[in-house]
Amino acid sequence: MGEMVDNKQIVLKHFISRGCPKESDMVTQVSKMSLKVPHGSHGVVVKNLYLSCDPYMRSRMTDTETGFYEPFTPGQPITGYGVAKVLDSGNPKFKKDDLVWGFTGWEEYSLITNTAGLFKIEHTDVPLSYYTGLLGMPGMTAYAGFYEVAAPKKGEYVFVSAASGAVGQLVGQFAKLIGCYVVGSAGSKEKVDLLKNKFGFDEAFNYKEEEDLAAALKRYFPNGIDIYFENVGGKMLDAVLVNMRPNGRIPVCGMISQYNLEKPEGVHNLTFVVMKKLRLEGFLVFDYYHLYPKFLELVLPFIKEGKINYLEDTAEGLESAPAALIGLFSGRNVGKQVVVVARE
Structure with a gap:
């Protein structure tokens, strides 16, 4: 016993x-x-x-x-x-x-x-x-969604919602490390400051202070968005679809704005998926755990060299x-x- x-x-x-x-x-x-x-x-x-x-x-x-x-x-x-x-x-x-x-x-x-x-x-x-x-499920989620699903290229325009969270803060830093322009959204001034000053995002904004999310995104991405790392869903996804560039990619990690609603919000701008030839792809981290050794090879040196916060x-x-x-x-x-x- x-x-x-x-x-x-x-x-x-x-x-x-x-x-x-x-x-x-x-x-x-x-x-x-x-x-x-x-x-x-x-x-x-x-x-x-x-x-x-x-x-x-x-x-x-x-x-x-x-x-x-x-x-x-x-x-x-x-x-x-x-x-x-x-x-x-x-x-x-x-x-x-x-x-x-x-x-x-x-x-x-x-x-x-x-x-x-x-x-x-x-x-x-x-x-x-x-x-x-960082070295567990959220880190693997950021790695798989960004590198494997989004397939980023240097110089692309990247938007991350819920960007100060466990996954979002890493996606933004991965994007900066390969030479992308990165903007994040969060829900407080403290988190916006962290995105810009600790995690190295080019820009960040408080979505709670924006009356028109589509206009806010247009302000930060006058040339459009290549990659949207989706953590939120709902109104944010609707606003992003209007601002995507042709052949843009949207890895769908989660939709936290919807989890506690009695009736989930509809998404009204899905015609842009066709018109802009967008790829909107949900993914589950389990399908990528076989890449964990490769992930560690990438991330551990970044941590030790102070390139990831x-x-x-x-x-x-x-x-x-x-x-x-x-x-x-x-x-x-x-x-x-x-x-x-x-x-x-």
Whole structure:
């Protein structure tokens, strides 16, 4: 059986069909757990160190199948990306004391039976929390969406919405590194200043202060947009379509403005997809994880040479996770939202 411990967990009380989730939709509970892998299991028992708050998790709070993530199970711990330390292993790929990132539970300790989504952390000369963001799923999302889907060229005009978030801040920096002109949008003066002064965007604007988004984009892109990295959807997508250049590309990463609406907004300017020969392509990061070694080869030197900056918004303690997650939908976080469960 092995050592038994009290395991604090964050569980979803019930499905949330509409509207923004509330902290009260999640509850803290404690259960007993063994720190040994069950006999015959190829899983691992881990101690969770850092948890990632990501917008896609909202879609898992409904009982509707999305096609790529299973819904959470009410009464069971929420699951998501995190960084953890292996305490016991029945899998030859992982051994005791290995550090890993991938899918884990919102709890102090997790038994992970499906290790297909776990990555062993080989480079520990960077902050471990980076593996929830810059060197984890959001980083791979930025890399795949920009380099693989958008196929950028030097000198192109790039627009990034939700640009100060976990993915957007990286897309903008990748674009600058290959010689593109980059503009980002965000929801506060503080975030706009970060985009220009910390992340090196050429320009940035607060979308909440713009009465006419199409006119704002025309102001920043008088010659049009070649690549729009889509994180928002709705009115922003509508405004972008009018301002795209012929043969432009729109990698669709997410649509956070739509996740909590009872009725999603329509997009009215889709005729420009035809008229301007645009390519609008949704993508899922899972399909690109085979490129993770290539991604590390690109990004690790940039980090060590100071060519990429990364900002985290850290919440301390497992109990802070519900508020941290909900804060994503009002833009409360500044940078990648991380929850510290325990420090290595």
